[in-house]
Amino acid sequence: MTPPTDTTATPATVGASPAGASGSPGRRRAVPETAALAGVLVALCIFFSITSEFFFGYDNIVNILTAMAVTGIIAAPATMLLIAGQFDLSVGSAAAFCGAVLASVAGSEGLGLAVPAAIAAGLGIGVLNGLLVTVLGINALITTLGTLAAFRGLTQVLTDGQTLGVNEFSGLGTSRPLFDVPLPVFIFVVIMVGFWLMSRYTVFGRSMYAIGSNPVAARLNGLRSGRVIFIGFVLSGACVAIGGLILASSLGAASPQAASGLELSVVTAVILGGASLAGGRGSVLGTMLGLLIIAVLNNGLVLLNVSSFWQEVARGTLLILAVGFDQLRIRLTSD
Numbered sequence: 482m483t484p485p486t487d488t489t490a491t492p493a494t495v496g497a498s499p500a501g502a503s504g505s506p507g508r509r510r511a512v513p514e515t516a517a518l519a520g521v522l523v524a525l526c527i528f529f530s531i532t533s534e535f536f537f538g539y540d541n542i543v544n545i546l547t548a549m550a551v552t553g554i555i556a557a558p559a560t561m562l563l564i565a566g567q568f569d570l571s572v573g574s575a576a577a578f579c580g581a582v583l584a585s586v587a588g589s590e591g592l593g594l595a596v597p598a599a600i601a602a603g604l605g606i607g608v609l610n611g612l613l614v615t616v617l618g619i620n621a622l623i624t625t626l627g628t629l630a631a632f633r634g635l636t637q638v639l640t641d642g643q644t645l646g647v648n649e650f651s652g653l654g655t656s657r658p659l660f661d662v663p664l665p666v667f668i669f670v671v672i673m674v675g676f677w678l679m680s681r682y683t684v685f686g687r688s689m690y691a692i693g694s695n696p697v698a699a700r701l702n703g704l705r706s707g708r709v710i711f712i713g714f715v716l717s718g719a720c721v722a723i724g725g726l727i728l729a730s731s732l733g734a735a736s737p738q739a740a741s742g743l744e745l746s747v748v749t750a751v752i753l754g755g756a757s758l759a760g761g762r763g764s765v766l767g768t769m770l771g772l773l774i775i776a777v778l779n780n781g782l783v784l785l786n787v788s789s790f791w792q793e794v795a796r797g798t799l800l801i802l803a804v805g806f807d808q809l810r811i812r813l814t815s816d
Contacts, residue, residue, distance in 0.1 A: 518754065518770040525774065529781035536784060543662055549776035550665040551576075551724045551740075553769070556747045557676040558717040560768045562621075563751050564680075565689040566696070566760025567614065567710055569717045570625040572724075573743035574633035575606045577736070579725030581636045584645035584735035592650055599729075600722045606632065607718020611711035629744065637737045644736045647729050654730030665727045672720065677765040685709060693760025745800065750775055753803040775799065 529536045555572050562569055582602045587595035606628065613624045656664045680686035688709045691699040699706060724743075729735045754771030756763025778799070782792050 515755070515764075515767055515770065518767060518774065522770060522774050522777065525777045525781065529777065529784065533781070533784040536781065541780065541784075543666075545773075545776045545780050546666045546669075547663050548779065549772045550663070550669040551727055552743065552746045552750060552775075553669045553772045554665075554672050554720050554727070555717070555724050555743065556750045556768050556772060557672050557765060558713065558720050559747050560751050560754070560756055560763055560765055561676065561680060561686070561689050562710075562713045562717060563693075563756045563758070564760060564763045565692045565706075565710055565713060567621040567713065568625055568748075569610060569714065570622065570744045570748070571606065571610060571628040571632060572717065572721050572747055573740040574629045574631075574636065575603060575718070575721045576725035576728060576740040576743060577738070578606070578632045578636045578639070579603045579722045580647075580729035580735035580739055581639045581645065581737065583650075583726060583729050584647045585639055587647055587650070588645065596726065599726055600719070603718045603720075603722025603725065604715060605718070606721065607715040610718070611714035614714065615707035615711045633737075640735065640737045642737055644734050646734045648733075650730050651733055652730065654727050654732075665731070668723065668727070672723075673765060673769055680765055685712065689713065690761060693757075693762070695761070745796070746775065749796065749800040749803055753799065758804065758808075771803075 526536070535541055555576070559569055559572070579599045579602050583595045583599040585595075586598045610621075610624055610628055613619045613628075614621045652664070654663070654665060658664055658667070680689070688699070688704055688706075691702075691704055692706045692709060696706060725740070728739050732739070750771040751763065751768050752758065752771075753774060754763065754767030754769070756767065775796070778795060779792060782795060787795075
């Protein structure tokens with residue numbers, strides 16, 4: 482099967498602009514939301530700096546950025562998909578599968594073939610999700626829940642349920658090229674900036690907003706939604722592959738349980754950042770603030786020696802609150 486081959490609409494036919502574009506109603510709505518997120522982030526930083534003398538140390542700040550790097554790399558395309566009203570819940574198992582492909586192929590063929598194989602695996606998962614959603618018309622939530630389970634199982638099969646070591650591949654996950662900051666942080670920043678520019682200044686980005694805001698109107702204006710959404714899933718697969726490679730490099734091994742719960746962290750960050758479950762709104766900047774809030778909260782709880790069980794409770798509660806505020810925004814907007 483091949484993805485829809487329709488032509489992409491021009492900005493004029495899309496008829497919608499990203500939230501936050503100059504002079505648009507979206508900007509007037511986005512500014513207070515972004516300001517509120519920044520306020521929460523500042524409040525958390527003040528609280529944890531008072532309760533822990535180590536919070537504002539340089540090493541701890543680097544730790545916060547490092548902890549959010551993989552989640553952020555995958556959250557960037559997830560933001561675009563949710564803006565279009567789509568989901569990709571397979572990201573955790575897909576990242577683990579890419580790591581397993583890397584370790585499996587590296588053991589027999591070497592890293593020269595293993596790295597491209599892992600990237601191809603991520604792209605293949607994105608293509609599969611995209612085809613199932615856009616060609617067969619299966620709901621994205623059901624599709625990616627299915628592939629989440631399928632690829633977690635395939636990871637177990639590929640590794641025989643064991644952790645596979647990856648030799649001589651630590652550079653991607655642990656090297657510190659500048660200012661004693663790990664390479665994944667720089668990769669994360671580059672990807673976030675790239676998706677921010679894409680969302681604001683490209684036809685693809687504007688199309689995502691148009692599809693999420695009003696799919697029927699977008700289609701009537703000549704925008705072929707299937708092709709745009711398909712590309713979004715492929716981009717998600719590419720970033721998942723990068724995340725999987727970083728995880729395997731950082732651990733020096735590929736585990737069948739790697740990235741468990743990663744999809745929860747990604748969805749929480751994107752929704753907390755202002756993206757709507759109904760589609761049509763959200764921003765990469767908001768997702769960045771959501772990622773920072775989650776990372777600061779996790780780090781602060783660790784510094785305060787809070788039990789890991791309560792940390793799970795805090796993350797789940799944060800997701801519920803994020804979805805609750807999203808529903809409240811929808812109701813207020815519709816009134």
